[in-house]
Amino acid sequence: MKFNSNFLTAVLLVTAASVLVCGVWRDYHCCSLADKAAQNLQQCRQIAEQIQKLQSAPVQASVDGKTMNTLSTTISKAAEVAEIPESAIKRKDPQALRRIGKTSYLEQPTQVKLDKVTLEALVAFLCEIAYSEDNLKTTSLRLSAPRSKPKKDEPETWSAEVILTHLIFSVESP
Amino acid sequence: MPAMSKKSWLIICSPDRLHVTPIEANAATEEIVFPAEQSAETLGELFAHRLREIGYRGQPTIIALDSHICLAATMPHSGKRSTRNHQAMSFALEEFLPLPAEETVCDFVVFNNDALGVALEVNAIKPILDALENAAVKISSITPLAVLTLQQLAPAENRRQGRIIVWENNDQFEWFLLKEGQPALWKTLPATEDALVREIKMLVDSATPGGIGGITLVNPTPSVSFAAKEVVGEIPITTRTENVQQATMSAASDIVQGKRTQWIELCRDQLGEYDPYRALRNRLRLCAVAVVCLLFCTAAAFWIRAERYADLAVQYKKQQEAAFHEVFPGQQAPSGICKRLESELKKISGVTGATGAMPQIPSATLLLREVIAPLPQDMRYRITEIDLSEDRVSINAEVRHYGDDDKLVKALRDAGFEVEPPSTEQLGSKGFSTMINATRISKKKDLEGKKVK
Numbered sequence: 001m002k003f004n005s006n007f008l009t010a011v012l013l014v015t016a017a018s019v020l021v022c023g024v025w026r027d028y029h030c031c032s033l034a035d036k037a038a039q040n041l042q043q044c045r046q047i048a049e050q051i052q053k054l055q056s057a058p059v060q061a062s063v064d065g066k067t068m069n070t071l072s073t074t075i076s077k078a079a080e081v082a083e084i085p086e087s088a089i090k091r092k093d094p095q096a097l098r099r100i101g102k103t104s105y106l107e108q109p110t111q112v113k114l115d116k117v118t119l120e121a122l123v124a125f126l127c128e129i130a131y132s133e134d135n136l137k138t139t140s141l142r143l144s145a146p147r148s149k150p151k152k153d154e155p156e157t158w159s160a161e162v163i164l165t166h167l168i169f170s171v172e173s174p
Numbered sequence: 175m176p177a178m179s180k181k182s183w184l185i186i187c188s189p190d191r192l193h194v195t196p197i198e199a200n201a202a203t204e205e206i207v208f209p210a211e212q213s214a215e216t217l218g219e220l221f222a223h224r225l226r227e228i229g230y231r232g233q234p235t236i237i238a239l240d241s242h243i244c245l246a247a248t249m250p251h252s253g254k255r256s257t258r259n260h261q262a263m264s265f266a267l268e269e270f271l272p273l274p275a276e277e278t279v280c281d282f283v284v285f286n287n288d289a290l291g292v293a294l295e296v297n298a299i300k301p302i303l304d305a306l307e308n309a310a311v312k313i314s315s316i317t318p319l320a321v322l323t324l325q326q327l328a329p330a331e332n333r334r335q336g337r338i339i340v341w342e343n344n345d346q347f348e349w350f351l352l353k354e355g356q357p358a359l360w361k362t363l364p365a366t367e368d369a370l371v372r373e374i375k376m377l378v379d380s381a382t383p384g385g386i387g388g389i390t391l392v393n394p395t396p397s398v399s400f401a402a403k404e405v406v407g408e409i410p411i412t413t414r415t416e417n418v419q420q421a422t423m424s425a426a427s428d429i430v431q432g433k434r435t436q437w438i439e440l441c442r443d444q445l446g447e448y449d450p451y452r453a454l455r456n457r458l459r460l461c462a463v464a465v466v467c468l469l470f471c472t473a474a475a476f477w478i479r480a481e482r483y484a485d486l487a488v489q490y491k492k493q494q495e496a497a498f499h500e501v502f503p504g505q506q507a508p509s510g511i512c513k514r515l516e517s518e519l520k521k522i523s524g525v526t527g528a529t530g531a532m533p534q535i536p537s538a539t540l541l542l543r544e545v546i547a548p549l550p551q552d553m554r555y556r557i558t559e560i561d562l563s564e565d566r567v568s569i570n571a572e573v574r575h576y577g578d579d580d581k582l583v584k585a586l587r588d589a590g591f592e593v594e595p596p597s598t599e600q601l602g603s604k605g606f607s608t609m610i611n612a613t614r615i616s617k618k619k620d621l622e623g624k625k626v627k
Contacts, residue, residue, distance in 0.1 A: 009462050016469035023476030030483035037490035040512045041497070047515040048497045054519075055501075057526040100533045104524060107535070126539045140563040141538035145556070163563075165535055169524035 061167035078128035082121045106168040116157040139165040182430040188240040218308025238319035245293045246360040257284045267291040281438045292438045316441040320348040326421035335387025378407045538562040548589035565614040579608035
């Protein structure tokens with residue numbers, strides 16, 4: 001009887017102590033979780049605020065590259081605005097992506113060859129390209145005068161090889 | 175409050191009374207008579223009260239059992255190795271006693287071929303022992319009184335042969351056969367002359383020659399001494415005068431001081447569960463219950479608080495989702511909202527150039543303007559080809575006069591270009607063809623710097 005009483009008391013004490021230890025551990029664990037959640041919330045709010053500010057900033061690069069269709073459409077629209085006939089666009093040649101130094105940016109060059117375009121139309125074309133939403137920049141321009149002089153009533157035309165470059169933001173993989 | 179004495183105590187335990195005496199010379203003995211059929215708690219209160227009155231303060235105590243409540247038998251054994259198993263010896267002793275082994279506590283004095291077993295019925299003594307524990311008596315040993323006394327009387331006897339020693343103890347004779355100085359046989363006889371004479375006659379009739387070295391009578395009356403000598407025959411008989419009570423005290427004192435070990439120790443097995451906290455058991459039990467309740471309550475408090483923290487974490491998570499939906503409405507919030515927002519911030523910083531790390535791509539269109547604008551307008555010349563790339567410009571032009579190319583070069587230099595010496599070729603009468611290579615100066619230094627690197 002005494003053994004049973006002592007044993008029962010010991011069991012109850014051990015059980016109570018175990019429950020207490022579990023309670024303390026759970027309290028500590030949940031406190032840590034709440035603390036971390038609070039820190040995360042503050043961080044999330046700060047980051048969201050920064051994102052909201054940047055969402056109204058002008059975009060100068062894209063995350064994905066431009067497809068040929070998109071580039072072709074942009075070039076064609078710019079040519080249309082500059083009153084350059086489609087036949088004057090001799091070539092649209094996308095080139096391989098390459099990383100710019102050790103930066104997180106890639107450049108996507110596209111070579112466009114125009115033939116028999118006036119300087120005025122070419123400048124209008126290049127300006128239209130620059131003002132488009134595709135963030136294309138003219139990084140190289142080669143103008144060549146025609147071998148034969150134009151006729152009296154005809155305006156002077158040029159051949160132009162333009163490289164249009166688009167920036168892509170891409171973090172380098174380790 | 176007087177300082178606690180270091181003396182030990184001896185309690186002689188009979189079925190209906192206790193004789194309590196401190197273990198010291200000429201100490202007075204107090205008698206505590208208690209009614210039978212009392213509970214251990216009631217007896218404990220009586221003992222506690224009386225013991226406190228006579229000065230007992232929880233010192234170590236030897237319980238000496240009256241011979242009436244002890245059982246003894248001499249039994250053979252199959253070798254000293256078999257005597258090491260106490261439980262087996264207990265069951266072997268059972269055959270010589272009227273009680274089963276489970277109801278007794280026993281101890282043995284072991285010899286080469288036999289052993290003296292002394293047993294005590296547990297139920298007879300347990301209530302008294304419990305009561306003594308309730309009275310906070312610190313029991314250090316339980317041993318028969320007669321055996322305790324014998325431990326002081328025996329050393330004076332010749333050890334070479336078996337010896338009988340007898341003394342009167344209250345209303346009985348204690349009869350011991352000593353072998354090698356230790357008790358090998360124990361009997362109690364009525365304290366009458368006839369009983370003693372009868373026992374001596376039986377001994378004389380049965381003793382083998384040389385088996386018994388002699389009989390010692392301690393403090394005999396003259397008539398008992400005379401009657402014994404009449405029947406003892408050839409067995410030598412001697413008398414001794416001893417203060418039996420003093421002998422008991424001496425033996426108890428030696429045991430308490432550790433100078434000798436008691437021959438028979440019955441504070442073992444069921445009686446060995448000495449509980450020094452018996453008097454406090456109820457309070458301890460309440461204390462244990464209180465501690466258990468406290469632990470459970472504390473645990474409950476921690477659990478409740480943990481649940482509140484968990485709820486708080488859930489609320490924070492929902493607020494994170496709300497912050498996410500403010501920025502990306504219509505999108506499902508991922509599990510790692512913070513990491514997703516960090517990733518989106520990085521992305522949007524990259525595409526807007528907010529990080530400041532966006533490389534500056536030189537515009538060929540702007541360069542064209544910078545090249546064309548400074549060229550002289552008061553001179554006739556024709557540009558046949560112009561190549562612009564990364565702040566470098568290469569111009570193929572046709573001029574009419576020698577030196578006109580220098581004007582073009584000067585115009586470009588004045589406009590901030592570093593111009594290499596042009597190469598010129600005569601075109602007959604049509605003039606000269608010139609090739610001019612130039613680089614914008616601030617960017618040239620950057621380009622040279624990059625080349626060096």
